[in-house]
Amino acid sequence: MAKLFAEHLYETVSIILFGIGFTTLLLNRNLIKKIIGLNIMDTAIYLFLASMGYIEGRVAPIVVNNVTDTSAYINPVPSGLVLTGIVVSVSVTALMLALTVRLYRRYGTLDIDRIFVLAKGDEE
Amino acid sequence: MAFIQNVPFFSIILSMISGIFSSALKRKAARSVTIVLSAVVLAMNIMLTVFMLQTGESYTYMMGHYPAPFGNEIRAGLLESVMASVFALILLMSLLGGLNKIDEQIQEQKQNLYFIMADLMLASLLALVYTNDLFTAYVFIEINTIAAAALIMSRQNGHCLAAATRYMIMNLLASGLLLMGITMLYGITGHLLMSNIRESVANLFATGEYHTSLTVVVVLITVALCIKSALFPFQEWLPDAYGYSTPSSAAMLSSLISKSYIFLLIKIFYRVIGMEVVVSTGMTNILFLFGIIGMILGSVSAIRERDIRRMVAFSSVAQIGYIYMGLGLGTREGVIAAIFHMIIHAAAKSMLFLSASGLIDVSGDIKQFRPLRGSGYRHKAAGAAFTVGALSMVGVPLFGGFLSKVYFASSALDFGGIRAVIVLAALAVSTLLNTMYFLHTVISIYRPATQEVPAYNAPSKLSSAALWVMAAVNVALGTLSVPLYQAIARGLDMFS
Numbered sequence: 001m002a003k004l005f006a007e008h009l010y011e012t013v014s015i016i017l018f019g020i021g022f023t024t025l026l027l028n029r030n031l032i033k034k035i036i037g038l039n040i041m042d043t044a045i046y047l048f049l050a051s052m053g054y055i056e057g058r059v060a061p062i063v064v065n066n067v068t069d070t071s072a073y074i075n076p077v078p079s080g081l082v083l084t085g086i087v088v089s090v091s092v093t094a095l096m097l098a099l100t101v102r103l104y105r106r107y108g109t110l111d112i113d114r115i116f117v118l119a120k121g122d123e124e
Numbered sequence: 125m126a127f128i129q130n131v132p133f134f135s136i137i138l139s140m141i142s143g144i145f146s147s148a149l150k151r152k153a154a155r156s157v158t159i160v161l162s163a164v165v166l167a168m169n170i171m172l173t174v175f176m177l178q179t180g181e182s183y184t185y186m187m188g189h190y191p192a193p194f195g196n197e198i199r200a201g202l203l204e205s206v207m208a209s210v211f212a213l214i215l216l217m218s219l220l221g222g223l224n225k226i227d228e229q230i231q232e233q234k235q236n237l238y239f240i241m242a243d244l245m246l247a248s249l250l251a252l253v254y255t256n257d258l259f260t261a262y263v264f265i266e267i268n269t270i271a272a273a274a275l276i277m278s279r280q281n282g283h284c285l286a287a288a289t290r291y292m293i294m295n296l297l298a299s300g301l302l303l304m305g306i307t308m309l310y311g312i313t314g315h316l317l318m319s320n321i322r323e324s325v326a327n328l329f330a331t332g333e334y335h336t337s338l339t340v341v342v343v344l345i346t347v348a349l350c351i352k353s354a355l356f357p358f359q360e361w362l363p364d365a366y367g368y369s370t371p372s373s374a375a376m377l378s379s380l381i382s383k384s385y386i387f388l389l390i391k392i393f394y395r396v397i398g399m400e401v402v403v404s405t406g407m408t409n410i411l412f413l414f415g416i417i418g419m420i421l422g423s424v425s426a427i428r429e430r431d432i433r434r435m436v437a438f439s440s441v442a443q444i445g446y447i448y449m450g451l452g453l454g455t456r457e458g459v460i461a462a463i464f465h466m467i468i469h470a471a472a473k474s475m476l477f478l479s480a481s482g483l484i485d486v487s488g489d490i491k492q493f494r495p496l497r498g499s500g501y502r503h504k505a506a507g508a509a510f511t512v513g514a515l516s517m518v519g520v521p522l523f524g525g526f527l528s529k530v531y532f533a534s535s536a537l538d539f540g541g542i543r544a545v546i547v548l549a550a551l552a553v554s555t556l557l558n559t560m561y562f563l564h565t566v567i568s569i570y571r572p573a574t575q576e577v578p579a580y581n582a583p584s585k586l587s588s589a590a591l592w593v594m595a596a597v598n599v600a601l602g603t604l605s606v607p608l609y610q611a612i613a614r615g616l617d618m619f620s
Contacts, residue, residue, distance in 0.1 A: 018304060021300070022301075025296060025297055025300075026293075026297055031289070034293065038296055042300065045300065045303050045304055048304070048307055049307050049310075052311050077316075081259060081307075081310075084259070085303065088262075088263060091270060092270065092292070092296060095270055095292065096289075099292065102277075103285055103286070106285065112293075115289070116286055116290070118282070119282040119283055119285070119286035122282035
């Protein structure tokens with residue numbers, strides 16, 4: 001256990017955060033907290049990705065002072081994936097928030113179980 | 125390189141451009157754009173299918189002139205072009221068959237948004253079918269999810285909003301698992317292009333290195349795509365999403381979106397991880413088990429349902445179970461049968477949703493069985509289409525569903541052992557259950573009406589015509605299925 005934290009700190013932490021976010025999104029009844037859980041889960045994956053691309057002692061892959069040797073820079077692909085992933089998670093967060101606003105205006109509650117009960121009784 | 129080989133790229137980019145430009149168009153123009161677009165995509169992909177049948181070789185297509193491993197790739201083979209043609213055809217028919225309901229149920233100023241979402245959904249379906257890059261697949265899955273949620277909530281009532289929320293939550297959980305799986309796979313192999321990952325995984329599998337990690341990756345990706353395509357324990361979101369949204373949306377969700385995820389899973393099994401690795405992790409056994417349970421329990425829920433559209437939705441759970449059962453056999457024949465059933469079910473289920481809503485329309489908008497009596501005479505096209513779809517799903521000879529059952533049974537017999545017995549027993553029980561609810565409905569729509577029928581509008585000519593065409597397509601799939609089966613078999617061989 002201690003070895004996990006000592007040798008793979010970022011990976012271990014990101015998996016723990018992923019678990020926290022996942023269970024919050026799955027089990028929490030409050031819609032806003034669900035969305036927070038979603039963001040924690042996504043961010044945990046980005047941490048996992050970013051730590052995978054990082055190489056100790058190297059710099060971000062932006063060419064300065066005409067150093068073109070690849071061994072001077074970290075792996076840029078995971079960073080690119082993180083950027084793409086952030087765009088995706090911003091869009092789904094926006095959609096979820098829009099849905100939450102709609103549901104709150106209609107039913108006056110953020111509790112998802114309560115919303116489903118109320119929606120069942122709705123006229124079509 | 126023949127000009128026709130550009131079709132995959134053209135059809136994806138055309139759908140995206142149409143989606144973007146439709147935002148500036150009025151609803152009628154946006155509607156025409158979507159219909160023309162799906163017809164054009166259909167025609168192009170049929171041409172590509174003919175071309176692939178002639179050459180018999182798959183090809184990869186480099187995007188943006190960067191060679192691998194930096195660039196992004198599209199790959200086209202026979203199976204891909206067949207699936208793309210089926211998707212475009214069903215999108216076209218679902219839109220035409222449901223246009224009158226879209227007009228009625230969606231606010232006028234928001235209708236162009238509905239068609240934008242349909243365009244984007246088509247783009248993401250095509251991209252999922254054709255892409256050769258795992259991360260691109262992830263991005264398009266998210267676009268697909270957003271478009272699907274928008275299609276559900278486009279009908280602005282409480283049911284649809286709640287159903288869309290439930291759909292989004294389940295799908296976001298699945299997306300998280302999928303992204304984690306892809307990230308781990310990238311971590312072990314160092315590649316994102318499917319063919320490169322396949323090579324590295326084959327090496328790792330041969331040396332036995334990272335066996336646990338590979339198993340975790342397989343489980344994460346499979347579970348994610350099972351949630352998204354509503355395999356049995358994850359079907360909670362399905363009945364509301366399909367049952368309350370506008371009929372076109374229900375048809376698209378059940379026939380296109382869930383099928384695209386299953387297709388992607390098959391693609392990942394064959395082209396990314398390798399079927400022998402998946403079988404060695406035991407994941408196929410789990411898919412087989414839950415497929416069988418889904419077949420039975422989906423039908424049981426459908427029997428208990430009193431609302432015809434939710435009944436059809438529950439029947440989807442059962443049919444998805446069939447597909448996963450075939451996939452869970454893990455043999456070539458089993459997977460071919462699963463893909464064949466995917467196409468048959470897509471064609472039949474979209475038609476069932478549209479015709480069910482047509483039947484409800486001429487029965488005073490009540491979703492019980494008794495008022496539906498005689499509706500088959502009041503709306504002839506919907507009655508005929510519902511009958512054809514029901515017969516196909518039950519598995520009456522001459523209809524598509526019968527053949528897929530035959531293929532499932534024969535692939536199970538080839539597999540042998542206890543599994544063959546389980547498949548045959550499950551097929552028998554499930555056919556019996558299907559007969560109970562589908563034929564009961566068919567009989568009741570053709571019985572004379574026992575109560576006064578409330579006034580109703582005459583069924584729209586366009587949707588009736590679309591339903592007749594769909595019924596004809598389904599009968600054709602059932603009677604002329606041998607070329608389709610052979611094309612799938614050849615396509616699957618081109619796959620790996």
